[in-house]
Amino acid sequence: MNNPDEIFQNAIVAHRSGDLDTAGRLYRQVLAAAPENSGALRNLATLLASNGSMDEAVDLYRKALLQIPNDLAVLTNLGLILQQQGNNDEAGTLYNRALEIDPNQANVRIAVADMHLMAGEANVAADHYRHAIEIGASESRIHANYAAALLALDNIEKALGEALTAVKIDKQNADAWNILGRIQLENGDIEQAVPSFQAAIQLRPDWYAPRLDLGVALQRSGNLSDAILTFENARKLNPDDLETGKALAAAQIALGQSDAADMVLDQLEKIHPNDGELLFHRAISRRANGNLEESVRLFRLAIAKGLNAPEAYNNLAVSLFDLNKLDEACVAAKKALEIDPDFSSAYNTLGNWASETGDLEGARDWYLKASDIDPEFAAAISNAAYVTRLQGHLSESIKLYKKALDVDPQLAEAWSGLGLTYQQDNRFSEALAAFDKGLESQPDNWELLNNKAISYQATGHIDESLATYKSALDSKPDNPEIYYNLGNLLLSLKRVDESIAMFNTALRLRPNYNAVFSYLAHALMQQCNWLNLEAAIERIVQNIAEEVKSGQIISTSPFSMLSLPVPAEYRLLSSKQLAAQTAQELEHQRKSIKFQYKPKGKKLKIGYVSPDFRQHSLGLTFLDLLMAHDHEEFEFYGYGIFSNDPDLVTDQFRRVFDHFRDLTPCSHEDAARVINEDGINVLIDLAGYTKGSRLQIFSLLPAPVQVHYLGYGHSLGADFIPWLITDHDVIPDDIAAHCSEQLVYLPDSFLATSHHEISKEEVFRSDYGLPEEAFVLANFNGLYKIDPKAFGVWMRFLRRTPDAVLWLQHGTQGAEQNILKEAQARGVTPDRIIFTKHIPHTSHLARLRLADIALDAYYHSGGVTTTDAIWAGLPILTVAGPTPSAQTGVSVLKAARLPELITYSLDEYERRLHHLSDNRNELVAIRDKMISTRDDVPLFDSARLARHLEQGYKMMWDQYEAGIPPEGFDIPALP
Known part of the structure; x- marks a missing residue:
C-alpha cells in the first residue's frame, strides 16, 4: 500500500478509532511521500499536540499554514499552543486572522478573551466573551470568565448576573462560585459571599484563593476568629503567599493577638525582607497595644522601605496625634494627600488635628471634605457633628449626626453625640431615645450607658440612673514603714x-x-x-x-x-530616699554582676516575689489569682522570702506555681542570680515597704522588667522598679503626680480577692451578745484603724438612733477600755459597744450577716475586711479620706459595682449613714443586690484580673523588647 491518499485515509481511520500510534506512523508515511500534504500536516500536528509534543506540533502547523493559510482549525489550534507557551503576540495575530475569516467562531472568541483576561485587559476580554455568548457559547466557564472581566471593569450588576448564570449552568464549577463570591463581596453582600466561597472550597479543597477571599469576607463581617482560622488554612496550602500572611496578621491584630501576628510577620519578613507593608502591619499592632512610639518608628521604616502609600502616612499621622505630636501629625497627613488628594481618611485626621489645636471651624471643614469625597464615611460626618456641637450649632449638629446614622445606623459615637446634643438642648426624652437606639447594637457601650444615666438623673429617675451607672461600670470602670527599736x-x-x-x-x-x-x-x-x-x-x-x-x-x-x-510630695521623697539607700547597699554587686537577660521563649516568664506566700491575707487572696492565671501562655515562678516558717498555704503555692523557689536562706545576690538564671522576663514585687520585703534583690536588676504590685500599693521611689500596677482610685491623678514609677492602671480594682467559703451554720445575734432588734453598725478592722473623726460620726449616730449598737473586733484590753472611755466622753454608754472575738474565717463570714451595715474609718479604710463584707452581702459605707490608705475602699466598692456606698467627705459620709438608717429598705435592697451580683462583679472575678494583669505584663515586655523606656498606660478592659 504505497498510495499516499490511501495511506492518509487509513491514518484517519486509525486516528478516529483512537489508535494514535498507528495513525501517527501512517501520517508520517504520507508526509515522507508527500511533504506538502496539508491534511497529514494538520492531523499529525493535532495528534502530537494531544500527546504534549508541542514544539513538533507547532512546526507542523506552521507548514500546514503554508499550504492552507485560511484553515480555521490550524489558525486556532496553533494560536492556542502559542498562547500556552506565552507567545501572546503571535497567538493574537493568528486569532485575528481566524476572526477575519469567520467573525462568529465562538471558540476563537473565547481563546482571545481568555488571553486578554490573563493580560489584565478586561475591556477587550469582556467584548469577546459577550460576542461568544451571543453566537451560542453557553459553557459555565465562559459566563464565569465574562463575570470576572466585568468585575474588573466595576460593572457589578452585569457581573453578578453572569456569575449567577455560570453557577446555574454548572453547580460543580468552583471557579464560578469563587467569582460569584468575589462579586458579592465587592457589592457589600457579605452574607451571600460567604456561602459562595464555601461552595468553591468544598468543590476544590486544595485551592487557596477562595479561602483567602472567604477570610476577607469573614473579617469584614466582624467574625475575626473564623477569619483567622480561614487565613491559617489558606496559608497551609500556600505558606509563602504574602497577601494571605498580611491578611492573617491584620485579623490577628484586630482581635488583639499581637504576639501571633508578630510570628506571622516574622516568617514573612524572612521571605520578603524589604516589604514595607509587613512593617506597616507591625506598626498597627504596636499602636493597638498602646506602644505609640514604636508604631511611629515602624510606620516611618515602612515608608523608608518603599511603602509610599497614603495609608502609611495617614496611620503615621494618627500615631503622632495620639502622642500629642500635633505638628508632625499634620505634616504626615498632608503627605498622604500629596500622594492621593482624594484620600478621605487623611482629611479626617486633619480634622482631628484642627480640633485638638482649637480650630473648630477648620476641623469642621476637614471633616466635611472627607465626607464629600466618601459619602459613606460615617465617622467623619459624626466628627463634623461633634465640633459643630462644640461651636453651639445644635440644630446643625443634630442634622449631621442623623446624616451619619443614615449611613451607619450602628455607629455608637454618633448615637452618643446625638444624645449629648439633645441633652445640651435640654431635650432629655429625645436624648434617652438616642442612647437607647445606640445600645441596641452595642449594649455594653460604657459611654452610651453613662450618658443615659445622666439623662435619667436630670429627669429625676434616680433608680434608673443608678442601675444604668452600674451597667456602665460593668462595662468600663473608671480608677506609701521601717523602724527598729x-x-x-x-x-x-x-x-x-x-x-x-x-x-x-x-x-x-x-x-x-x-x-x-x-x-x-x-x-x-x-x-x-x-x-x-x-x-x-x-x-x-x-x-x-x-x-x-x-x-x-x-x-x-x-x-x-x-x-x-x-503631703504627697513628702511621701515620694521618703520613698526615693529609702530606695536609694536600698540600692546603695548593693551598688558594688550590681556594677560587677551586670546581669544578661535571656530572650523570651515560647512563654513569657513571670516571677512573683513575696514574704506572704503563707497563711496571710495577701497570700490567701493572691492564691486565687495565681490559679486563675493562664499557665498555657505564661510560665509562673514563685519566689518565697519568708520571715516566718512556710505553712500549709505555702504548700498550695508550691503546687500552683509552675516553679517555686524558697529564697529565704539566699543572700540578696544569690537570690538575684537564681531569678536571672531562671530567665524571668517580668519580675513582680508583692511587698514593697511592708514587713519581710527584700527590695535589695530587685536593686540588682535580675530581670529586664521589674514591677511592684499589690502588697504595698504605692510609690516605692525606686529607679530599679520603674513600674507600678495600680488603679485610678487608689492612685488618682493628684497622687500619681507624686509617683516615681510609670503607672500601669488596671481597669478595675487592683485588689486580688478570694471566693471564701461561708459557713452554712445558722447564726443568731444572741450568740454574739447583739440585741435582736438593734440596728447593728460594724467595723471588723483592727482597732488601730479607727480614728477620732470617724468615731465621732459613729457616736453621733448612736446618740441619734436609740436602737443602734456598734459591733467591733476584739482588741487588747487597753484598746477596748480606751474605746469605751471615748464613747462615754461622747455621751454613749458602754453597753452600746460590743466587742467580738476572732473565730474561724468561714464562721466569721457567716456572722457578718448579723450586722446591718459596716463602716470604714476616715484615715485607713479596710482591705480584706471590706471584701469579706461584700462577699458576705454586708453593705459597707466608705469615705475617701485624705491619705492613700483611705482610698482602697473606694477602689473596692467601685469594682463591686457599689458606688452608692462611696462618699467623698465626712459630712456626706454622716448624711449617707443617717439616710440609710432612716431608709432601711434601701439597705435591704443593696444587700440583695450584693448577693445576687457578687459572682458577676469585677471585684471577685479573679480570671478577669488575671487576664488584665497578663495583658499588662505583655505590654510592659513589648516596650522593653522594642527598646522603649518604660511608659505608663491603662490596661484595656475586658468586655
Whole structure:
C-alpha cells in the first residue's frame, strides 16, 4: 500500500478509532511521500499536540499554514499552543486572522478573551466573551470568565448576573462560585459571599484563593476568629503567599493577638525582607497595644522601605496625634494627600488635628471634605457633628449626626453625640431615645450607658440612673514603714502598752528623736489612745517638713505615712530616699554582676516575689489569682522570702506555681542570680515597704522588667522598679503626680480577692451578745484603724438612733477600755459597744450577716475586711479620706459595682449613714443586690484580673523588647 491518499485515509481511520500510534506512523508515511500534504500536516500536528509534543506540533502547523493559510482549525489550534507557551503576540495575530475569516467562531472568541483576561485587559476580554455568548457559547466557564472581566471593569450588576448564570449552568464549577463570591463581596453582600466561597472550597479543597477571599469576607463581617482560622488554612496550602500572611496578621491584630501576628510577620519578613507593608502591619499592632512610639518608628521604616502609600502616612499621622505630636501629625497627613488628594481618611485626621489645636471651624471643614469625597464615611460626618456641637450649632449638629446614622445606623459615637446634643438642648426624652437606639447594637457601650444615666438623673429617675451607672461600670470602670527599736518590736508583738512606754522613754531621753514619732503614733492608734495622737501626728508632719527643708533623710518611713495626713510630695521623697539607700547597699554587686537577660521563649516568664506566700491575707487572696492565671501562655515562678516558717498555704503555692523557689536562706545576690538564671522576663514585687520585703534583690536588676504590685500599693521611689500596677482610685491623678514609677492602671480594682467559703451554720445575734432588734453598725478592722473623726460620726449616730449598737473586733484590753472611755466622753454608754472575738474565717463570714451595715474609718479604710463584707452581702459605707490608705475602699466598692456606698467627705459620709438608717429598705435592697451580683462583679472575678494583669505584663515586655523606656498606660478592659 504505497498510495499516499490511501495511506492518509487509513491514518484517519486509525486516528478516529483512537489508535494514535498507528495513525501517527501512517501520517508520517504520507508526509515522507508527500511533504506538502496539508491534511497529514494538520492531523499529525493535532495528534502530537494531544500527546504534549508541542514544539513538533507547532512546526507542523506552521507548514500546514503554508499550504492552507485560511484553515480555521490550524489558525486556532496553533494560536492556542502559542498562547500556552506565552507567545501572546503571535497567538493574537493568528486569532485575528481566524476572526477575519469567520467573525462568529465562538471558540476563537473565547481563546482571545481568555488571553486578554490573563493580560489584565478586561475591556477587550469582556467584548469577546459577550460576542461568544451571543453566537451560542453557553459553557459555565465562559459566563464565569465574562463575570470576572466585568468585575474588573466595576460593572457589578452585569457581573453578578453572569456569575449567577455560570453557577446555574454548572453547580460543580468552583471557579464560578469563587467569582460569584468575589462579586458579592465587592457589592457589600457579605452574607451571600460567604456561602459562595464555601461552595468553591468544598468543590476544590486544595485551592487557596477562595479561602483567602472567604477570610476577607469573614473579617469584614466582624467574625475575626473564623477569619483567622480561614487565613491559617489558606496559608497551609500556600505558606509563602504574602497577601494571605498580611491578611492573617491584620485579623490577628484586630482581635488583639499581637504576639501571633508578630510570628506571622516574622516568617514573612524572612521571605520578603524589604516589604514595607509587613512593617506597616507591625506598626498597627504596636499602636493597638498602646506602644505609640514604636508604631511611629515602624510606620516611618515602612515608608523608608518603599511603602509610599497614603495609608502609611495617614496611620503615621494618627500615631503622632495620639502622642500629642500635633505638628508632625499634620505634616504626615498632608503627605498622604500629596500622594492621593482624594484620600478621605487623611482629611479626617486633619480634622482631628484642627480640633485638638482649637480650630473648630477648620476641623469642621476637614471633616466635611472627607465626607464629600466618601459619602459613606460615617465617622467623619459624626466628627463634623461633634465640633459643630462644640461651636453651639445644635440644630446643625443634630442634622449631621442623623446624616451619619443614615449611613451607619450602628455607629455608637454618633448615637452618643446625638444624645449629648439633645441633652445640651435640654431635650432629655429625645436624648434617652438616642442612647437607647445606640445600645441596641452595642449594649455594653460604657459611654452610651453613662450618658443615659445622666439623662435619667436630670429627669429625676434616680433608680434608673443608678442601675444604668452600674451597667456602665460593668462595662468600663473608671480608677506609701521601717523602724527598729525595742518599742517597734513590742509593737509587732502587740504588747502595745509596753511599746508606748518605750517610745515615751526614748523621747524623754532624746526629744528630737524624730524616727520614734511615727511608731508612737501607730502604737497610740493600736491602743485607741487618742489623747496625744493629734499632737504626735502634727509633730510628725512638722519633723518631715524641717527634714526636707534642711536636706536631711526623712525619718518617717513611707509605710507609716500611708495612713497619716502627710503631703504627697513628702511621701515620694521618703520613698526615693529609702530606695536609694536600698540600692546603695548593693551598688558594688550590681556594677560587677551586670546581669544578661535571656530572650523570651515560647512563654513569657513571670516571677512573683513575696514574704506572704503563707497563711496571710495577701497570700490567701493572691492564691486565687495565681490559679486563675493562664499557665498555657505564661510560665509562673514563685519566689518565697519568708520571715516566718512556710505553712500549709505555702504548700498550695508550691503546687500552683509552675516553679517555686524558697529564697529565704539566699543572700540578696544569690537570690538575684537564681531569678536571672531562671530567665524571668517580668519580675513582680508583692511587698514593697511592708514587713519581710527584700527590695535589695530587685536593686540588682535580675530581670529586664521589674514591677511592684499589690502588697504595698504605692510609690516605692525606686529607679530599679520603674513600674507600678495600680488603679485610678487608689492612685488618682493628684497622687500619681507624686509617683516615681510609670503607672500601669488596671481597669478595675487592683485588689486580688478570694471566693471564701461561708459557713452554712445558722447564726443568731444572741450568740454574739447583739440585741435582736438593734440596728447593728460594724467595723471588723483592727482597732488601730479607727480614728477620732470617724468615731465621732459613729457616736453621733448612736446618740441619734436609740436602737443602734456598734459591733467591733476584739482588741487588747487597753484598746477596748480606751474605746469605751471615748464613747462615754461622747455621751454613749458602754453597753452600746460590743466587742467580738476572732473565730474561724468561714464562721466569721457567716456572722457578718448579723450586722446591718459596716463602716470604714476616715484615715485607713479596710482591705480584706471590706471584701469579706461584700462577699458576705454586708453593705459597707466608705469615705475617701485624705491619705492613700483611705482610698482602697473606694477602689473596692467601685469594682463591686457599689458606688452608692462611696462618699467623698465626712459630712456626706454622716448624711449617707443617717439616710440609710432612716431608709432601711434601701439597705435591704443593696444587700440583695450584693448577693445576687457578687459572682458577676469585677471585684471577685479573679480570671478577669488575671487576664488584665497578663495583658499588662505583655505590654510592659513589648516596650522593653522594642527598646522603649518604660511608659505608663491603662490596661484595656475586658468586655
